Amino acid sequence: MASHTQAGADVVLWNASADAHDNISARTYGFWLYLLSDALIIAAVVACYAVLDNPLNAAGGPLGNQFLSASKGLVQTFLVLGSVLSYSLATVALKRGNKLGVGLGMVGAILLAVLFLGIGMGDLAALSAAGNGFARSGYLSCFFTLIVTHALHMGFGILWMLVMLVQIGVFGFTENVVARLLNLRMFWQFQASVWVVVYIYVYLFGGAH
Amino acid sequence: MQVAVDGPWTPLLGRLSLEAIPYTNPILIFTFAIAAIVGLVVVGSVLYFKKVGYIWREWLCSVDHKRIGVMYIILGLVMLFRGFIDGVMIRTQQAIAIGPNSPGYLGAAHGYLPPYHFDQIYSAHGTIMLIFAATPLLTGLGNVIVPLQVGARDMAFPYLNAVSLWLTVAGALLCMISLFVGEFSNATWVGLMPFAEMSSNPGVGVDYWMWALQVSSLGTTFNSINMIATIVKMRAPGMGWFRVPVFTWATMATAIIGLTAFPVLTAALCMLGLDRYVGTHFFTAGMGGNYMLYINLFWTWGHPEVYFLMLPAFGLISEIVSTFSSKALFGYPTMIAASLGIAGVGWVVWAHHFFTMGMGPNLIGFFSAATMIVGIPTGVKAFNWIFTMYRGRITLATPMLWAITAIVLLLLGGITGMMLSASVVDYTVHDSVFVVAHFHCMVLVIGAGIFAAVTYWWPKVFGFKLNETLGQWFFWTFVLASVLVFIPMFQAGLDGETRRLDYLFDTSLRPLMLAEVTGMGMYFVSLFCFLAMLVVSLVKREPAGQDPWGTARSLEWLTHTPVPFYNFAVTPQVHALDELAWRRANGLEKAQPERYVPIHMPSSSGLPFIIGMLSFVCTFALVWRIWWLAGASLLAVILLVIIRSFDKNEGYVLSADTIAEMERKLHTVSLIAEQSKVLPVGGQVEAH
Ligand code: HEM
Numbered sequence: 001m002a003s004h005t006q007a008g009a010d011v012v013l014w015n016a017s018a019d020a021h022d023n024i025s026a027r028t029y030g031f032w033l034y035l036l037s038d039a040l041i042i043a044a045v046v047a048c049y050a051v052l053d054n055p056l057n058a059a060g061g062p063l064g065n066q067f068l069s070a071s072k073g074l075v076q077t078f079l080v081l082g083s084v085l086s087y088s089l090a091t092v093a094l095k096r097g098n099k100l101g102v103g104l105g106m107v108g109a110i111l112l113a114v115l116f117l118g119i120g121m122g123d124l125a126a127l128s129a130a131g132n133g134f135a136r137s138g139y140l141s142c143f144f145t146l147i148v149t150h151a152l153h154m155g156f157g158i159l160w161m162l163v164m165l166v167q168i169g170v171f172g173f174t175e176n177v178v179a180r181l182l183n184l185r186m187f188w189q190f191q192a193s194v195w196v197v198v199y200i201y202v203y204l205f206g207g208a209h
Numbered sequence: 210m211q212v213a214v215d216g217p218w219t220p221l222l223g224r225l226s227l228e229a230i231p232y233t234n235p236i237l238i239f240t241f242a243i244a245a246i247v248g249l250v251v252v253g254s255v256l257y258f259k260k261v262g263y264i265w266r267e268w269l270c271s272v273d274h275k276r277i278g279v280m281y282i283i284l285g286l287v288m289l290f291r292g293f294i295d296g297v298m299i300r301t302q303q304a305i306a307i308g309p310n311s312p313g314y315l316g317a318a319h320g321y322l323p324p325y326h327f328d329q330i331y332s333a334h335g336t337i338m339l340i341f342a343a344t345p346l347l348t349g350l351g352n353v354i355v356p357l358q359v360g361a362r363d364m365a366f367p368y369l370n371a372v373s374l375w376l377t378v379a380g381a382l383l384c385m386i387s388l389f390v391g392e393f394s395n396a397t398w399v400g401l402m403p404f405a406e407m408s409s410n411p412g413v414g415v416d417y418w419m420w421a422l423q424v425s426s427l428g429t430t431f432n433s434i435n436m437i438a439t440i441v442k443m444r445a446p447g448m449g450w451f452r453v454p455v456f457t458w459a460t461m462a463t464a465i466i467g468l469t470a471f472p473v474l475t476a477a478l479c480m481l482g483l484d485r486y487v488g489t490h491f492f493t494a495g496m497g498g499n500y501m502l503y504i505n506l507f508w509t510w511g512h513p514e515v516y517f518l519m520l521p522a523f524g525l526i527s528e529i530v531s532t533f534s535s536k537a538l539f540g541y542p543t544m545i546a547a548s549l550g551i552a553g554v555g556w557v558v559w560a561h562h563f564f565t566m567g568m569g570p571n572l573i574g575f576f577s578a579a580t581m582i583v584g585i586p587t588g589v590k591a592f593n594w595i596f597t598m599y600r601g602r603i604t605l606a607t608p609m610l611w612a613i614t615a616i617v618l619l620l621l622g623g624i625t626g627m628m629l630s631a632s633v634v635d636y637t638v639h640d641s642v643f644v645v646a647h648f649h650c651m652v653l654v655i656g657a658g659i660f661a662a663v664t665y666w667w668p669k670v671f672g673f674k675l676n677e678t679l680g681q682w683f684f685w686t687f688v689l690a691s692v693l694v695f696i697p698m699f700q701a702g703l704d705g706e707t708r709r710l711d712y713l714f715d716t717s718l719r720p721l722m723l724a725e726v727t728g729m730g731m732y733f734v735s736l737f738c739f740l741a742m743l744v745v746s747l748v749k750r751e752p753a754g755q756d757p758w759g760t761a762r763s764l765e766w767l768t769h770t771p772v773p774f775y776n777f778a779v780t781p782q783v784h785a786l787d788e789l790a791w792r793r794a795n796g797l798e799k800a801q802p803e804r805y806v807p808i809h810m811p812s813s814s815g816l817p818f819i820i821g822m823l824s825f826v827c828t829f830a831l832v833w834r835i836w837w838l839a840g841a842s843l844l845a846v847i848l849l850v851i852i853r854s855f856d857k858n859e860g861y862v863l864s865a866d867t868i869a870e871m872e873r874k875l876h877t878v879s880l881i882a883e884q885s886k887v888l889p890v891g892g893q894v895e896a897h
């Protein structure tokens with residue numbers, strides 16, 4: 001569709017092929033932006049944790065270095081990273097269009113995540129049972145919130161994986177399904193990074209033994 | 210685990226009971242009557258004209274960015290009116306209650322609003338004006354303009370766009386219903402801490418405020434994601450980053466703020482919610498809480514938020530100044546740099562809102578200097594506008610009048626902002642109405658930008674212009690009112706009038722208060738002119754052509770007026786920053802595509818609306834602690850999202866023939882419009 005300028009030069013004014021947008025890339029980009037905003041929520045909570053992590057804000061209650069176990073945290077870290085590895089293996093299978101491989105990888109990721117949550121939530125329950133629940137002090141409020149915020153992300157991811165397992169069964173690898181699987185991979189790596197930050201900052205820098 | 214509440218609580222209705230309805234308050238009864246009448250008239254006329262189906266299908270279910278934008282703007286205007294009435298009540302109360310001998314009515318010792326009611330009104334005023342008037346108005350304009358300016362068919366995520374709108378509506382509904390069921394927060398729009406905690410504020414007011422903010426800022430975050438993705442991914446071919454129109458750039462900068470700053474508010478409000486609902490101790494006065502933490506978090510969002518509102522207004526002003534100066538914008542790259550710079554520096558100035566709370570000289574020095582630095586990019590913008598006008602062929606049409614006013618107001622607000630950024634000055638005027646006058650000047654810049662933009666882009670969306678004469682009446686009365694209200698306010702602040710008081714002890718303030726009340730009266734006149742302008746223009750409906758102002762420059766003016774739902778029949782190839790100006794210079798502005806190809810469009814859906822309404826139910830239930838209802842509606846939202854993900858939602862395809870047919874019709878319409886085109890004021894065409 002060429003036209004001419006007054007000077008006589010040929011110009012293309014309309015571009016009929018421009019409508020073919022890459023849907024998957026737009027969706028993963030949008031989701032990546034969402035993760036950015038989510039990261040800021042986490043950042044705000046971590047910043048609060050940094051502020052409240054001192055004896056004044058523990059109001060006579062315990063600080064992290066009195067109840068956190070670095071080795072247990074390390075086990076949890078390996079569980080989270082193992083879960084991410086398992087999901088990554090699922091995406092390798094996705095490349096080959098292997099439904100069974102994707103399914104197995106996701107089931108593995110879910111199992112490791114559930115194990116992680118079991119340990120984490122068990123710790124919080126024990127802490128509460130000892131009279132050091134989230135309402136005990138400003139510090140503990142923030143500690144619980146940080147851990148639970150991460151756990152909620154994990155729980156949400158698990159729910160998402162379950163839905164995706166069904167969708168792979170029902171639809172196979174359609175554009176929609178693939179876009180979601182790729183977003184989910186980003187999400188899963190994101191929650192793992194959050195945990196790594198928590199482990200390093202809260203457990204290791206916090207003086208857990 | 211759950212925090213004990215004052216008063217009765219039942220599993221079925223939570224804290225809700227008949228006592229929550231303020232039927233003893235004559236002011237609220239009156240308001241309710243008006244609202245009920247207006248509501249009945251609206252619903253009645255929809256029913257009478259048998260438009261229920263039309264409204265549901267074409268508007269509530271729409272995913273078209275222009276429709277969504279228009280709905281945002283309508284929401285913004287309605288809330289602007291509500292906020293205005295709040296403002297009138299604040300002002301009249303203060304004007305009556307001056308000095309110990311001032312009269313008291315309706316149970317108030319002085320004036321007619323007891324402190325309990327007065328506090329809610331100013332808290333609502335601030336919240337509504339910033340979050341539910343200015344934000345939707347600007348988001349709406351962005352929605353309408355940005356996809357057109359980048360030559361896209363719609364936003365990157367049309368469904369998400371509709372969800373954002375309905376979440377914002379949910380927040381606004383929450384604010385409105387608090388008038389008639391329960392009470393609103395009395396802890397100001399910023400949420401004073403620990404005053405907003407359960408211990409001093411056991412009612413539902415703070416909960417209303419908190420959830421309204423929470424749910425609508427979720428919508429804003431989603432909208433920011435959508436805007437960035439649209440601008441990054443959906444630009445027409447040929448539109449490199451330095452051909453992106455300046456308003457779109459401003460929206461980009463604003464969306465970056467929205468994406469990064471709003472999550473901080475979300476986090477802060479979540480923590481406050483935990484304090485109020487399950488008894489944590491983030492911001493409480495004892496038990497290891499730290500209320501300065503809240504104030505820091507709030508302003509970490511709050512200051513970027515003011516630029517979140519300001520930057521799009523700057524963008525609007527830039528477009529308009531350049532169009533009505535018949536000249537390309539002066540210093541386009543510096544405009545972009547300034548927008549991004551303001552967005553960046555806006556992140557490190559938050560503590561200037563609490564210099565007086567004791568933070569030590571180093572911090573004060575840093576935040577004071579950082580605040581002053583914002584003046585540099587702002588100044589760059591002001592000079593760029595002035596240089597754009599310099600030796601331009603200026604047309605003083607209504608949008609341009611608003612834009613020039615905005616620049617003057619910016620100067621006033623900016624200079625007083627600079628005064629406040631000097632901490633020594635701030636110590637003397639902090640929490641006085643001097644600050645109130647400062648930020649109202651700034652917010653009026655935004656208001657002027659919005660009115661300019663609504664007048665300017667109106668014909669593009671609706672196909673006819675707003676009445677120019679009444680537009681000018683509206684403009685002049687509005688400016689006069691603003692001068693009367695806010696210039697005396699600077700003086701009153703310097704004289705020591707503290708903000709947020711329902712009673713003024715200093716009788717020497719009376720003349721200033723009188724001037725301000727007169728200004729408020731003037732605002733009513735301007736409101737009348739505004740409504741008259743709408744009605745007259747709607748009745749006359751003089752069709753406008755493709756470029757009704759004659760000197761528009763950017764891509765959106767290239768397509769038909771009013772814009773068809775698919776925006777461009779064929780996506781334009783972009784050759785210059787000001788594409789239309791470029792085509793006009795090359796005699797190509799009338800060129801039409803010769804061939805059409807099928808277009809893929811998203812299909813409309815009622816789901817976003819339903820999700821929004823369920824969010825409203827959920828937050829309302831949370832306010833009243835009706836746990837089952839909150840849980841059920843949240844679950845319903847999650848289930849709906851999952852169910853929709855099983856929907857193939859492939860949209861639909863418009864065939865080339867259909868497009869050709871529609872284009873032919875639109876073309877005839879615009880030919881008719883061209884012929885009856887009325888020249889804008891000032892006369893565009895050179896005399897020969
Ligand atoms: C040159 C740019 C600006 C500077 C230097 C500046 C400076 C300041 C300072 C120092 C304060 C704190 C005053 C106090 O509470 O004692 C303040 C308050 C405020 N400013 Fe600005 N400002 C600027 C631009 C803006 C803009 C663009 C807006 C809005 C669109 C705005 C809105 C506000 C609001 C809403 C408050 C008061 C908030 C409250 O306490 O309720 N400012 N400004």
Ligand SMILES: [Cu+2]
Nearest residue numbers: 512559561562
């Ligand atoms: Cu500020």
